[in-house]
Amino acid sequence: MSLALPLDAAQRPATEAAPGAPAAAAHLLEARGLGKAFGGVSVLQGVDFDLRAGEVHALMGENGAGKSTLMKILAGVHRPDSGEMRLGGRPIRPASPRDAQDLGIALVHQELQLMPDxxxxxxxxxxxxxxxxxxxxxxxxxxxxxxxxxxxxxxxxxxxxxxxxxxxxxxxxxxxxxxxxxRARVLIMDEPTAALNPTEVDELFRVVRQLRAEGVGIVYISHKMDELQRIADRVTVLRDGRRVATQAMAGADMGELIRLMVGRTLNQAVPDTPDLSAAPVVLAARHLSRGRSVRDASFTLRRGEILGLAGLMGAGRTELARLIFGADPRDGGEILVHGRRVEVRCPADAVRAGIAYLSEDRKRLGLATGLDVETNLLLPSLARFAGRLGRVDRSAARAAAQGLVQRLGIKTPSLAQVVGRLSGGNQQKIALARWLLREPDILIVDEPTRGVDVGAKAEIHQLLRAFAASGKALIVISSELPELLGLAHRIVVMCEGRISGELAAADATQEALMALATTRLAA
Structure with a gap:
C-alpha cells in the first residue's frame, strides 16, 4: 500500500530518480503529510519528503520556508502536529534528539553544538x-x-x-x-559550508561523497546554488511551509529553482558603478595595528561608496572592523571621520562618531535573541524617542519599528515575537534594520548574507545599495567573492593581517582577488 499523498501540478516532482541511482531505489527515510504550527502560525503544511540510502538530497527554500522545522522534526527536536514518518519502512516518531540518534538520524547544526573547553x-x-x-x-x-x-x-x-x-x-x-x-544512517547537514573557505569546502565535499558511497543518506541544506549543483543528487524546494517541487539536480534550471523558491523572478543584474574618486573621504584609517592580527592597515572610505573587504579566513578582516568600531583596543594607528581625528576606545565612542557595526555573529553579538522584535529594532535608538524626562514615546517607537518591518519585508507574526524564533534571514534583516534606524554615516557589515536565502540576499543587497546611494558609506566584509564583485565600488584585500592590495570594481575578478588574498607581504 502506497503512503504517498496526491500532489497538485505545482507540487508534483519533475522526476524521482537520482543521477546514477536506480529509479526504484528503496526509500531510507519517508515523511508524509507533515504539519507543524507554532503559536497558531502554521510553518509546515502537509509536507512530503523522502531520502534514499546513498544519496545527497538537497533542501532549498527561503528563510522561513520551513526547512529548519522539517529537519528538526526528522531529528526529534520538534514533534509534528500531523503526518507520519518511516525509517527503513518502519513507522517512527522520535520524541527527542536522543530518540532520533538511537534510530540512526543525526543533525549537524549550522551553529555548531560543541563545547569549546x-x-x-x-x-x-x-x-x-x-x-x-x-x-x-x-x-x-x-x-x-x-x-x-x-x-x-x-x-x-x-x-x-x-x-x-x-x-x-x-x-x-x-x-x-x-x-x-x-552510526548514523541519515545525516542532516544545515548550511555546513557557511564559514568555510573554498579549500575547506572541497574537503567537506570529499567526506560527503565518501559517506554517500558508504550508503549514508544525506539531507543537505544550503543557499549556495553552485554547491548544490556540485554535490546534490536530488533537490526538494519548500515555499511558505509547502513542498512545491522535487526533482533530479542533474540538468536542473537554476533560474527555475529560484523562481520556485521565491515565487518570482529575481533581478540579479549588477548596477552600473559610479565614479566616486572625487567624493569626500568620510573615514580614513591610518596604520591601524593589533598584534599580528592587524598590521599597519591604512585605507579610505568615500561618501556614497561601498568598500569591499576581502581575504581568506583569519586574514584580519573582522579584527580590522572591530578596531574601527572600538570593540578591541588597538596597539597603534589613528581613525579620522570627516577629516577629524576621533578617539574610539569603545563601541559607544564609535556610535557617537557616526560609525555602526553589524557583526558576523548575529546571534551572539548582533541581537538579543531572547527579546522581542520591537525591542531589538529600537535598542540602539531609544534616545531618539525619549522626552525631556527620559520617558520613551511608545507610540512613536512602535510606529518606527513597524515601519522597519514593512520596509525590509521582515516576516514576523507581530512585533512581540521573540527574535530567536524567527528564521535566520529575518534575524539578519532585524540586525541590519536596527542600525538603519540609527542612521549612521558609516556602516560596517560583516558577512551580511551568511546563511540567507537568495531572495533575502537580493533584498539585503538592495538595502545596502540604497544606504550608500543616500550619501552614507559602507564597508562590506564577505567571504563570497561574487557578492563583493556585485556590490563594491572598490575592494581592499587582506592577507595575514596586512592589506595586500586594492582593486577598483572595473578591474576586480575572482582570480585577481584570490591572488592578492594569498600574497604574503614582508613581515
Whole structure:
C-alpha cells in the first residue's frame, strides 16, 4: 500500500530518480503529510519528503520556508502536529534528539553544538562516554575510537586538543565524526559550508561523497546554488511551509529553482558603478595595528561608496572592523571621520562618531535573541524617542519599528515575537534594520548574507545599495567573492593581517582577488 499523498501540478516532482541511482531505489527515510504550527502560525503544511540510502538530497527554500522545522522534526527536536514518518519502512516518531540518534538520524547544526573547553574526543562522545565493566571510564578506548573516526574523515587532529583551539572547518569535521559515532544512517547537514573557505569546502565535499558511497543518506541544506549543483543528487524546494517541487539536480534550471523558491523572478543584474574618486573621504584609517592580527592597515572610505573587504579566513578582516568600531583596543594607528581625528576606545565612542557595526555573529553579538522584535529594532535608538524626562514615546517607537518591518519585508507574526524564533534571514534583516534606524554615516557589515536565502540576499543587497546611494558609506566584509564583485565600488584585500592590495570594481575578478588574498607581504 502506497503512503504517498496526491500532489497538485505545482507540487508534483519533475522526476524521482537520482543521477546514477536506480529509479526504484528503496526509500531510507519517508515523511508524509507533515504539519507543524507554532503559536497558531502554521510553518509546515502537509509536507512530503523522502531520502534514499546513498544519496545527497538537497533542501532549498527561503528563510522561513520551513526547512529548519522539517529537519528538526526528522531529528526529534520538534514533534509534528500531523503526518507520519518511516525509517527503513518502519513507522517512527522520535520524541527527542536522543530518540532520533538511537534510530540512526543525526543533525549537524549550522551553529555548531560543541563545547569549546572540552577535548575533541570528549565532544564526540559526550553523554556516551566509553566505559569498561559497565561504569568505569575508558579514556584510552575513547581516544582510540575518536582517532579511528578522524582517520575515516582524513582529519589530522589530535583528539586530545581542545575544540576551541580548532579552526571552524576542523570543528565541522568533529561534528560529523560525532554523527558517525552514532552510526548514523541519515545525516542532516544545515548550511555546513557557511564559514568555510573554498579549500575547506572541497574537503567537506570529499567526506560527503565518501559517506554517500558508504550508503549514508544525506539531507543537505544550503543557499549556495553552485554547491548544490556540485554535490546534490536530488533537490526538494519548500515555499511558505509547502513542498512545491522535487526533482533530479542533474540538468536542473537554476533560474527555475529560484523562481520556485521565491515565487518570482529575481533581478540579479549588477548596477552600473559610479565614479566616486572625487567624493569626500568620510573615514580614513591610518596604520591601524593589533598584534599580528592587524598590521599597519591604512585605507579610505568615500561618501556614497561601498568598500569591499576581502581575504581568506583569519586574514584580519573582522579584527580590522572591530578596531574601527572600538570593540578591541588597538596597539597603534589613528581613525579620522570627516577629516577629524576621533578617539574610539569603545563601541559607544564609535556610535557617537557616526560609525555602526553589524557583526558576523548575529546571534551572539548582533541581537538579543531572547527579546522581542520591537525591542531589538529600537535598542540602539531609544534616545531618539525619549522626552525631556527620559520617558520613551511608545507610540512613536512602535510606529518606527513597524515601519522597519514593512520596509525590509521582515516576516514576523507581530512585533512581540521573540527574535530567536524567527528564521535566520529575518534575524539578519532585524540586525541590519536596527542600525538603519540609527542612521549612521558609516556602516560596517560583516558577512551580511551568511546563511540567507537568495531572495533575502537580493533584498539585503538592495538595502545596502540604497544606504550608500543616500550619501552614507559602507564597508562590506564577505567571504563570497561574487557578492563583493556585485556590490563594491572598490575592494581592499587582506592577507595575514596586512592589506595586500586594492582593486577598483572595473578591474576586480575572482582570480585577481584570490591572488592578492594569498600574497604574503614582508613581515
Amino acid at each position: 572540552l577535548s575533541a574526543a570528549a565532544n564526540v562522545f559526550i553523554g556516551r562516554e566509553r566505559r569498561r565493566a559497565g561504569w568505569l571510564l575508558a579514556p584510552a578506548r575513547q581516544l582510540a575510537d575518536t582517532r579511528a573516526l578522524f582517520a575515516r574523515l582524513a582529519l589530522d587532529v589530535d583528539p586530545r586538543r581542545r575544540v576551541g583551539s580548532l579552526s571552524i572547518a576542523q570543528q565541522q569535521m568533529v561534528e560529523i565524526a560525532k554523527a558517525l559515532s552514532l
